[in-house]
Amino acid sequence: MSDTTHHIVPYRTYALILLLLLVLTSTSVAVTQIELTRWATIVALLLASTKSAIVLAIFMHLKFDQTVYKVMAIFVVLVITAVIILTFLDYGFR
Amino acid sequence: MSESIAHHDEHRDDEASKLGIWLFIFTELLFFGGLFITYAVYRHAHPQAFHMAAQQLDVAVGTINTVILLISSMTIAMATTSIQKKDKRTTLILIGITLVLALVFLVNKYFEWSAKIDHGIWPGSPLLEELGKGDTLFFGLYFFMTGLHALHIIIGMILIIVIFVRVRKDKINFGNFQLLENGGLYWHLVDLIWIFLFPLFYLIT
Numbered sequence: 001m002s003d004t005t006h007h008i009v010p011y012r013t014y015a016l017i018l019l020l021l022l023v024l025t026s027t028s029v030a031v032t033q034i035e036l037t038r039w040a041t042i043v044a045l046l047l048a049s050t051k052s053a054i055v056l057a058i059f060m061h062l063k064f065d066q067t068v069y070k071v072m073a074i075f076v077v078l079v080i081t082a083v084i085i086l087t088f089l090d091y092g093f094r
Numbered sequence: 095m096s097e098s099i100a101h102h103d104e105h106r107d108d109e110a111s112k113l114g115i116w117l118f119i120f121t122e123l124l125f126f127g128g129l130f131i132t133y134a135v136y137r138h139a140h141p142q143a144f145h146m147a148a149q150q151l152d153v154a155v156g157t158i159n160t161v162i163l164l165i166s167s168m169t170i171a172m173a174t175t176s177i178q179k180k181d182k183r184t185t186l187i188l189i190g191i192t193l194v195l196a197l198v199f200l201v202n203k204y205f206e207w208s209a210k211i212d213h214g215i216w217p218g219s220p221l222l223e224e225l226g227k228g229d230t231l232f233f234g235l236y237f238f239m240t241g242l243h244a245l246h247i248i249i250g251m252i253l254i255i256v257i258f259v260r261v262r263k264d265k266i267n268f269g270n271f272q273l274l275e276n277g278g279l280y281w282h283l284v285d286l287i288w289i290f291l292f293p294l295f296y297l298i299t
Contacts, residue, residue: 080127
């Protein structure tokens with residue numbers, strides 16, 4: 001049943017990850033408040049993607065889990081990315 | 095019947111249980127992914143109106159709620175550590191903090207929505223009709239997506255209350271904590287969705 005030994009993540013790791021997430025959040029707030037127009041949007045979305053990757057890897061244990069979960073998560077992200085690209089290929093060239 | 099036999103009869107498959115919650119999380123990601131694409135397309139179609147409308151949202155409230163959700167994600171993640179360390183007291187405290195933070199998030203959301211409604215902005219309001227298509231779309235998506243997210247928070251709170259009670263009754267313990275882990279995974283999903291809602295509605299103007 002529970003043959004897989006559970007990886008116990010230390011409290012410290014979680015605290016440090018929170019700190020990192022808060023730094024990234026304040027960075028995205030700062031960057032968008034000083035209005036760099038187009039760049040701000042890209043930076044904010046990149047920071048959001050980085051934050052979600054960190055949440056998935058550490059808080060959601062993907063880093064410590066079996067590979068199958070990672071593969072499935074990456075697949076879902078690729079599906080969403082593909083649909084976004086296709087949608088904008090459609091709307092961009094109308 | 096001896097206790098060991100009774101224990102043997104208990105059917106439990108933690109790995110399958112975890113796989114189940116992950117599959118559910120994937121359907122949720124695709125669901126919200128569709129909404130984000132809808133947002134992107136309408137933003138592309140009405141850049142000026144979306145720009146003006148987004149400036150009416152309070153960045154401070156959005157930032158505070160982001161911080162609240164990130165902290166609550168950490169506390170529930172820490173609870174899976176404390177339960178494995180057989181520290182029931184800390185586990186209950188951490189789950190309790192998560193619940194309080196979730197409630198604070200909802201209270202903030204309540205005041206935020208109330209302020210918008212006081213200003214005459216709600217789905218289908220006469221003011222929005224006057225402002226035009228772009229504003230109607232922006233605030234329609236704003237109310238629908240943050241509302242749907244708030245609904246997920248409420249469902250998460252119910253789930254976390256159930257987990258809290260079960261930890262108290264020792265039904266969730268260091269040898270059987272899959273429900274706590276699954277509840278945590280769901281809660282992180284709620285956090286994950288907010289990580290994208292926040293920049294798209296509050297920051298990018």
